[in-house]
Amino acid sequence: MCFISLKSLRNSSIKSILPEPYLGISWNQGLSDEEAVSYIIHKLECAGAARTVVDETAMRAVAGHAHGNPRLIDNIMNDAVTIGAQSNKTTIDTEVILAVVNNQNLG
Numbered sequence: 002m003c004f005i006s007l008k009s010l011r012n013s014s015i016k017s018i019l020p021e022p023y024l025g026i027s028w029n030q031g032l033s034d035e036e037a038v039s040y041i042i043h044k045l046e047c048a049g050a051a052r053t054v055v056d057e058t059a060m061r062a063v064a065g066h067a068h069g070n071p072r073l074i075d076n077i078m079n080d081a082v083t084i085g086a087q088s089n090k091t092t093i094d095t096e097v098i099l100a101v102v103n104n105q106n107l108g
Contacts, residue, residue, distance in 0.1 A: 031069025031070050032064070032071065032074075033069060034065065034069075036069070037067065037074060038061065038064060041055060041060050041063065041074060042060075053092065055078075055081075055093040056092055056095065058095050059081075059093050059094050062098045062099070063078065066098070066102050076105070077098065077101050077105070078093075080101040080105065081093045081097050084100055084101055084104075085097050
């Protein structure tokens, strides 16, 4: 699983808990586009999904819209999975991401 327990936070440093690619995150600027794509892939792997579930251009669209903010990336991707499932999509593509972004901007 990819959860960080409070007990592990108390008993070790953050460097020993986070995967190597996420140690250099600048929280003031957010993730770069490449880091955001890696973050999405990591989350997919944690969920047991294949990397091909999300189209590469869709991942880049998420990164661009979220400006590297992991929380926004998570929100977009959660909604994308819901909309993709409702639309019987086999792959989350830019069409789904656009629908999510439009939906979130209206709300």
